[in-house]
Amino acid sequence: MADILDGLIEARSREDAAVDLHDPRTFLAQAVRRRNSDELSAIAEAKRFRERLIGDAAFRTALRSKGSALAHNYERYRPLWDQELGHSVWHSEALDGWPEVRLWKAWHEDLVRFRDLMTAYPSRYGTQPAFTAWRQRQAARAASELGPMHVAITHPAVAYELASGCSVGCWFCGISAQSFSESASYEEHGQLWRQILAAVTDQLGPTARTGFCYWGTDPADTPDYDRFLADHGRVTGWIPQTTTAAPLRDIGLTRRVLSLSTPGEPVLNRFSVLSPRQLHQIFEAFTPLDLLLVELVPQMRGSLMPKARAGRALARETAQPERDLSLSEAATTIACVSGFLINLPERRIRLIAPCKADTHCPDGYRTFADVHFADAAELPDVLDALIADHMPEELPSSLPLGFRHDLGVRVEAGAIRLENDASIHTVSGYPFLPQLASLLTDDPRSVGATIEAMVASGANFFDVHGLLTELYDSGLIEPLHPLPARPMVLRA
Numbered sequence: 001m002a003d004i005l006d007g008l009i010e011a012r013s014r015e016d017a018a019v020d021l022h023d024p025r026t027f028l029a030q031a032v033r034r035r036n037s038d039e040l041s042a043i044a045e046a047k048r049f050r051e052r053l054i055g056d057a058a059f060r061t062a063l064r065s066k067g068s069a070l071a072h073n074y075e076r077y078r079p080l081w082d083q084e085l086g087h088s089v090w091h092s093e094a095l096d097g098w099p100e101v102r103l104w105k106a107w108h109e110d111l112v113r114f115r116d117l118m119t120a121y122p123s124r125y126g127t128q129p130a131f132t133a134w135r136q137r138q139a140a141r142a143a144s145e146l147g148p149m150h151v152a153i154t155h156p157a158v159a160y161e162l163a164s165g166c167s168v169g170c171w172f173c174g175i176s177a178q179s180f181s182e183s184a185s186y187e188e189h190g191q192l193w194r195q196i197l198a199a200v201t202d203q204l205g206p207t208a209r210t211g212f213c214y215w216g217t218d219p220a221d222t223p224d225y226d227r228f229l230a231d232h233g234r235v236t237g238w239i240p241q242t243t244t245a246a247p248l249r250d251i252g253l254t255r256r257v258l259s260l261s262t263p264g265e266p267v268l269n270r271f272s273v274l275s276p277r278q279l280h281q282i283f284e285a286f287t288p289l290d291l292l293l294v295e296l297v298p299q300m301r302g303s304l305m306p307k308a309r310a311g312r313a314l315a316r317e318t319a320q321p322e323r324d325l326s327l328s329e330a331a332t333t334i335a336c337v338s339g340f341l342i343n344l345p346e347r348r349i350r351l352i353a354p355c356k357a358d359t360h361c362p363d364g365y366r367t368f369a370d371v372h373f374a375d376a377a378e379l380p381d382v383l384d385a386l387i388a389d390h391m392p393e394e395l396p397s398s399l400p401l402g403f404r405h406d407l408g409v410r411v412e413a414g415a416i417r418l419e420n421d422a423s424i425h426t427v428s429g430y431p432f433l434p435q436l437a438s439l440l441t442d443d444p445r446s447v448g449a450t451i452e453a454m455v456a457s458g459a460n461f462f463d464v465h466g467l468l469t470e471l472y473d474s475g476l477i478e479p480l481h482p483l484p485a486r487p488m489v490l491r492a
Contacts (some may be wrong), residue, residue: 056301128204141475147422174334177216186224195376310357333364
């Protein structure tokens with residue numbers, strides 16, 4: 001991450017270098033201000049073309065048909081839709097001949113940098129060491145479980161649900177959202193909401209800014225949604241990012257939400273698009289420039305973007321394996337939060353983190369704790385207890401640990417090889433590794449007992465403790481009790 005940040009600073013103007021480019025919102029504002037109105041309009045038009053290309057199968061077919069008038073009309077974007085040309089010019093100076101595509105590529109690269117800064121923000125600005133260490137362990141574990149797709153996960157510190165359930169009911173919902181039953185009204189819940197925000201901010205510091213206000217809910221189900229967002233901005237300093245699958249249900253609400261994003265404090269929002277018809281209705285309702293900072297996520301049939309193999313989609317695939325559901329081979333979760341999930345009307349708080357969806361965690365996230373609180377006055381104590389119970393800053397001596405359940409364990413030539421479908425990890429350089437592998441699998445025990453057994457057999461205390469700490473911080477070993485049976489050690 002340091003290399004990325006150094007590269008960013010070197011590439012920006014003197015004016016940019018004078019601001020805090022470790023702050024993602026500042027970086028995004030600078031990315032907008034660096035471009036004049038003509039450039040922003042050109043980027044917005046290219047973005048719209050690309051959204052139609054990805055989401056509209058009929059448009060793609062017509063575009064690529066021999067002698068197509070569409071191909072002539074969209075010649076300026078040819079590297080985006082002509083795969084052979086795109087591969088040959090995308091990473092070369094040849095894009096100088098395609099100014100609109102070059103503008104789009106530079107904009108897209110800035111959005112990727114923004115995402116990386118969002119990922120790094122909670123660790124850089126966190127004021128709660130135990131939470132920061134826990135979140136970093138979860139991020140490391142997720143990277144090992146998920147493989148390359150983990151880079152798309154920013155690990156926000158907190159998410160809020162302003163309703164119970166979701167009315168949209170997508171068959172592919174990656175977190176299996178329950179049916180909608182109620183929504184928080186601002187008049188009834190506004191004071192509690194502000195108190196919750198204050199308690200979370202007091203506990204987590206600036207990290208609380210990464211929160212957002214949906215999960216197994218859709219913002220369109222909460223008529224006062226924009227008022228809750230405005231409070232989040234006033235208390236934490238950031239207006240939250242929004243994702244909705246029903247942006248046209250109450251277009252006035254949607255416009256109010258988008259208006260909270262300003263040039264000085266921009267917000268990157270998302271619309272999940274469920275059909276080609278909805279895509280074209282969105283195009284009619286909003287200009288390309290209106291949606292410059294709104295990512296359209298094409299979820300319709302025929303989209304080039306496959307759906308995550310998690311939640312309801314995973315359940316349907318399991319029940320109907322003969323059907324082609326166009327599920328992703330790589331994306332196995334849509335969960336992103338490593339931290340607290342707080343439901344306002346239910347006064348419920350869960351501690352969660354992303355993982356690969358499987359039979360143990362079909363919705364693609366782990367739940368470490370699930371409790372209720374009576375009122376805002378009780379919330380600080382609940383947060384304190386969750387942190388104390390689940391987030392030790394250092395490797396606790398009494399904690400029983402073992403390798404993660406998804407990792408196959410093999411001892412080869414004195415090294416430990418840990419492998420799943422997404423990652424391979426090799427641990428080497430210590431003569432005691434075969435014995436340690438056995439202690440962590442065949443006969444798992446507490447950290448203290450493991451170290452004691454290793455030292456009794458001649459290993460150096462500091463070497464063993466240091467390696468266990470490294471494995472723990474990397475998410476390769478973890479507490480035994482919430483996990484299924486341990487893997488077997490295979491000796492070559």
